[in-house]
Structure formats: structure tokens, C-alpha cells
Amino acid sequence: MSARNRELLALVPSSLLVTGGFTAVFVERDNVLSNGSLGYGALFLALCLAAHLIIRVTLPDADPYLFPLVALLACFGLVMIYRLDEDLARQQAQWFVIGLVAFGATIVLLRDYMALERYRYTIALAGIALLLLPLMPGIKAPVNGANLGVKIGPISFQPGEFSKIAIVVFVASYLRDTRQVMLIGARRVAGLTIPPLKHFGPLAVVFGAALLELFLIRDIGTSLMFFGGFLAVLYVATDRASFVVVGVVLFALGAYFVGTHVPHVSARIDAWRNPFDDRLYDAQGGSYQIAQSLFAQADGGVFGRGFGQAIVSSGSYHLLPAAQTDLIYAVIADELGLAGAAGLICVFLLVAQRGFKIATLARDSFSKLLATGLTTVFSLQVFVIVGGVTKLIPLTGVTLPFVSYGGSSIVANFILLALLLLVSDRARREAVRG
């Protein structure tokens, strides 16, 4: 069976899930939902088919499982959002359309994605600029005290979602060139391998800029995602654990400093440590959200309460703040239980597996590093938000890729997916040719 036919077949489970999920939610909440709302489910299926056709035409050899897995995630998310708010589901479906346009555009414009290497500094600057955008007065729209959002007129978006891709592209392309010289020219000082400054310089600048941003964006979770991606690419490029150790130590020091000196971040850490403390629970931006998230998960148990059965609001009062974005995982755990939540994590794990598989299949260093970096930031984003929602780490306002409501997140992750499929298409074609 050809890769594309396998992909089409693998889309069947997602389509069943979206149909079943929509029906279940609709049946449970037929007194509040309108009949037409079932159309979003149909629209979603049409979009999946359209995306499949785009891939069939443009990237015939790309990994057959990546897209069906992403479709599964997106349908999980869409059903959950539909269950929370019919209007948001409509908007989310629209964002899927836009995301798909971005997906198609990326594939067409970057058919030769090696071209990205030529613009690496531009891309790096753009990435950093994007990250700094939320600090600009006039357009900044802080999310719970973290400088992650931007609002221009009616449009608000989170530039960090795009910036993570830019940084990965830069680091991957830079290290493709310099990884050899970095190792050859390296000296060993006190047991640590120190790369030559000349080649490490630009990286250090990016690294330093990102470290600086840790203070500016005031969000450890997002920073963790960036640093993790950066260090992962560095590690794969050089195979030197020592670089990673140094990076982790630097990050830990920075995080410690921020955690103890930036009030907003230390409040988040306090809320994480004592979510049920009366003072923190009632405080603005305190532990109410994480406490409610835990209650929702406890409510779900092993098998959950079923689609549309969990309590997320009472009248106009919302029990779960940001249920459709930050806390979507808590809603999933509530309605589908540990079984559904663990299933979702497994889907993410399979996406990561496909991503790393693409990286190992790729022939050239840039492709390998690019696939590795993109897969790592994607996985870390899942870890940061799910870890936050489950109280494994302090809660941060990032989205759960493809599942949470949010335009920037959908569009950026579709671009990320397109890049992975581009790498995959080339790698598998070259592998077939031998």
C-alpha cells in the first residue's frame, strides 16, 4: 500500500472519533446546542480530506502517520471545544481553515526548504523580534502577568508560537555549518569541552538573548520550551552531553533567579506548591486555576464522566478559567478520565516518535537537526502545559498543540507540521532511491 493510501486509511479513526464525539456532545446537550452546530464536525472531516489531498499531490512520499495523528489531536480538541462553547468551535474550525492554508503555503513556498538556510540570520532576528513583540507598549496583552500575548486592533496572537519555529530553524542551520569545527576546535578545560568562541559566538548571542527574554517574558514554561529545543539541537549536532549540562545549569540558575526575584513568577511557584492555601486561592492570578484543574481531573477518575457530562460552568460562572486553552487537558481528563488523557498523551508521544523517526531517516545534517528541533519544541510544549495542568511543574499559559483553542497555536503548529512533512518527503524519497 502506498504511503498516501495508508494515510487515508489512518484517517478513519479520527473521523470516527469526531463523528462519535460530536454526536455524544450533541445528544447530551441538545437543549443548549443548535442543530447546525453538527456541521462543524462535517467541516472538520472535509478539511482533513483537503489536507490529505494537498499532501498526496505535493509530498507523495512523506510520513503517512504524522498527519492522521495530528488530525486525531485536532479532533480531540475540536470536540472538547464544541462541548465547551459552540461559538468557539466555529471559530476554531475557521482557524483550521486558515491553518490549512498556511500548511499548503508552507509546502508550496518551501518545497526546497534548504533555502531557509540562506535566511538564517533574518529568521533568527525575526524570531527574537517576535518574542519581544509582547513587550511593546500599545500592543502588549499580558496573559496572567506573562508577556506572551499581543493585541493589534481586533487581532490578538501569541508570537511565541511562531518564534519557536524560527529559533529552531536558525539553530539547526547554524549548527549544520559549524558543528564539525566546534568539535575540532574545542578545548577541554577542567573536564569540560569548551567550543571555540568564534563559532560558538552567534549561538551564545541567541542563547543569551533567549536567556534575557526569560526575564522579559517572565514565563519559565515558555523559556523551558525554547531552551529545551535549543539544547536538543545542540546535543544532536555535537553529541556532547557536556554542552547540555552547561546549558541546563545556566537555565536552572536563570530560572532560580527569576523564580525568586520576579513577583509574578514567584507567585506562580507559590500557587504550584500550595494550591489550596486560602490566601493564594483567593488571590488574583493565584492558585484558583490550578486547584480547579486538579478538582476537574479528580472528578474524571479512570474512565471519565463522558462527553459533555463534566461541569465546567454554573450559569454564567466559569468553574474552570481558560478551559478551552490552558486547561483543556483538565476538561479532557474530567470527561474521558485517565484512559482518555493517557490516550491523548500517547498520541502526542506517537507524533514525537514520527518526528524523531523523520530526523533519523533524513540524509543531511540540516534536515536532521531541523526535524529534531521541531519535534523537541513540540514535545516540550506538551510537557510544559500538561505538566502545569497536572501540577507536575508550575502552570504556564501555553497551548496544547492542535488541541487547545487558539489561532496562533493552530497556524504555527500547522507550519511546524508542514516543515516536518517536507523533511520527511525528501528523506523517504532519497531513502527509496538509495
Next chain:
Amino acid sequence: MNAPIRRLFGLVVLLMLALIFKTSWNTVFTAEALRDNPKNARDLLEQERIRRGRIRADDGTLLARSVKSGAETWRRSYTSAAKLFANPLGYAFVDPGRTGLEAAYNGELSGEDNGLRSILDELRGKRVVGDDLITTLDPAAQRLAESLLAGRPGAVVALDPSTGAVKVMAQYPSYDPQDAGDRKAFAALRRRSGAPLLDRATQGLYPPGSTFKVVTAIAALDSGRFTPQSRLSGKTGIPISGVPLDNDDGESYGSIDMDTALTHSVNTYWAQVAEQVGKPTLKRYMERLGFDRPVAVDLPRGERASSGVHTSSGAIRDPTSRYVDIGRVGIGQEKLLVTPLQMAMVASAVANGGVLMRPHMGAKIVDDDGRTVRTIEPEEIGRVMTRRTATEVREMMKHVVKEGTGTAAALEGIDVAGKTGTAQKDPSRNITQPWFIAFAPADHPRIAVAVTIENVKGGYGGTDAAPIAKRVMQELLK
């Protein structure tokens, strides 16, 4: 470069496993504690979505129902008849919660205990609704009892001795259960003097006075130590536990039998009986009657007080303790505190030939379509005394009403058996707590009652409580 990529994937696997582990921790391992966390309002909001069943009196009078309060939410609405039954009925609101029958029958009222039926309903696309509760409470008698209390704090309990079905559980002060659903009204209710939220019938603890002599009589006769003809001195001032005990108004009797001693409520006679019967025997009979543990009735545990000898801190003291003056316990003094329902149970055990039935207010559970789902069957607590003892005590109690202290309870054409009680609350100001327990018709009892009024100046059981018992019995025997 593939080896580090694989190691990196290994790290991602570990991170994802950590997420699954932490999710399991939250959803399963610590879920119980999270659900019980006082900050977790989920359970209450859940209840708001359920249409609770109705509650009705025994004649079908509607007491409580649920009305729509939003697109998907319901709210309790109490009828004006419910005000009569506020204390036993209780209330059910998200805030401040549930009490009374609303709490005791919550499983049925909320539909949680419907089990298979609710699953079937769900499959058929029907919303889960709670079942209705039909109670044994009698609105006419309840209204009468409340009016007879006439604004004096106290309680009237009446039940069917052969089944334990509670007909009347009236008290003053009471409240409007609807107020519990309003934050401000409820706060005012809690501040109001006289503790209107307290269910005096099951939680009010009062000195029983001479009504307790019935318990002493049961122990004395059933243990075989005494007969109704046993004679003892009824002189006033006989030392009990080394301290002279006086009869009411200092009246002295010569050598009298038990029947006379009960008819005229002679303290010294009964104190001697209690001393001779002894602590272990008295304790045994008290426990058979339901003392020393939360009073048996279908209300939540927190709304049922234990009758018995209390310590100064309010705990129950073992009647065999060496600190207990058994002679004075035997006449209803000495830190002996009882609930009105407990005293109605004493009367009902005698009335029912010695077998004590468990008092209950729930009669049956009816589903939304009107089918009876469950009938609450009469339940025996146990045999307290032999039929013969019961007959002997009954005969003595008949004399109390015929020619003794309780003549005010006499009904025309119907024999009444009863016992008065007048507990001293504040001797310096002559404040007493009048009591009357009774059952009728004496030979084939259909109703047993207990009446008490807190703090009456110069009050007597025979003059203040007995007339109320009479009218309530009359109403219930109609």
C-alpha cells in the same frame, strides 16, 4: 547523529510517562482527597442540575418540590405547609447544604440511588430525576400541636407505637426552610435567638423529670425485683446517696405500693426503687429503650442527640459510673438529659406490648411516574420488656390519667395511659420544664406522644403539657 536522536526520544518518552503518572495521581490515587477538598464545589453544582423529587405529607400535601432556576439548573421551593415541618424536613440548597429528611433521603431524592433505573433512563434519553418521598407526617395534627405550643419553646412528638411512624414532630421556634436558600435570610436565621434551626424533638436535651419514672418502673418490674404491689416508704426527706430527697411540695406518704407511687409521682419511693434495682439493671433497660446512643430515627447522624446521663462537658456518661447518683437518675434528675423523641419512644414501647419500633418519617419512595419504588417497612428495634411488664406499666399509667397527676389528659370515652413530669430548671425563680408522655387508647394504642415545654414559670406537667397531649391525641384518633 542518530544515536543522540534516539536518546532524545528516550527522554521525551520519560517526560510523557511522567505526565501520565501525574495524571493518574490526580485522577485516581489522590482523587478521593481532591473530591473531599472543601474548596471543591463540584458536588454541589452537580446537585443543582438534578431535579430533586418532591416531598409530601402522609395526606399528599406537597411540602417541597424543585423549580427551574436556569437553563439546566433547579432550585428547591418549599410550600407554606413546609413551614410546619421545617425542622424535621430540613432544606436542600447548594449553599448552605442539606439537612433533615432532605439529607437523610438525599440518595432517593436526587436519584443517585436509582442505580439501574437511572442508567436505563439515560439510555432512553430521559433526564435523571429524583424520586419523591412520601412521609408519615400529619399536617393537621402538626398544625394543631404547633398552635398549642402557642409561642412557647418546646416540642411535641407523636408516633404510631405499632409501626414507629412519626405523625407529629412539632416545635417552637421554627423557621421557613425557603430562607435557608437566601444567604442574608439564612445568616439572620442563624443569629436569631432561641435556635430555630435546632430540631428540638431530636436534638433538644432536657431533664425528663418524673416521666423517667416509667423507665425505672420498667426496669424494676421486668427484672423481677418488684411487682406493682411492692411496698416502700413514701416519706419525704429520705436520704438518697446521703442527701435527703424531698417529694413535691414536701408531701409525705406512708408505706405505699408502686401503683400509688406512680399515680402520685412520689420521688422518694422511686429513688429507693432505682437504688435497689441497681445501676447495671437500669442501664440495661435504658439502653434497650434507646438511651445512651443517638436517637433512632431517619435523620442524619448529626441531627440526633443521645439521651442519658451527661457529663458537664455534654458527653454521655455510663450510668454505672461511680459518679452517678442512681436514685436521683431514677426520678429523672442528676444530669439526666433526654430528647422529646426518646421519651415518646418510652411511651410507645409500653404501648406496643414491650416491643420498641424504630421511629421513622419516611413512608415510601415513589418514582416520577407515580410507581412506588420502595415502601419503608416498620422495623423492630427489639423487645424491651415482657408483654406482662408492659401491661403492668400500662395499668399504672392509666391510673395517672384517671386519678393522679395527669387527669388533664383524659379523653372522653377513651382510656389514656400517661405520666407527667415537672423538671426543676431554676428553683429560685420557680421555673420548671413541664412534660407529659402518654398513649391512647390505652388497651389498643394507636398513638404515643411526648410533650415538653421549656421554662414555664410555676408550670406543671399535669397542667401545662398534659392538655396539649390530650388535644393532639384527640386529633390523631379522629
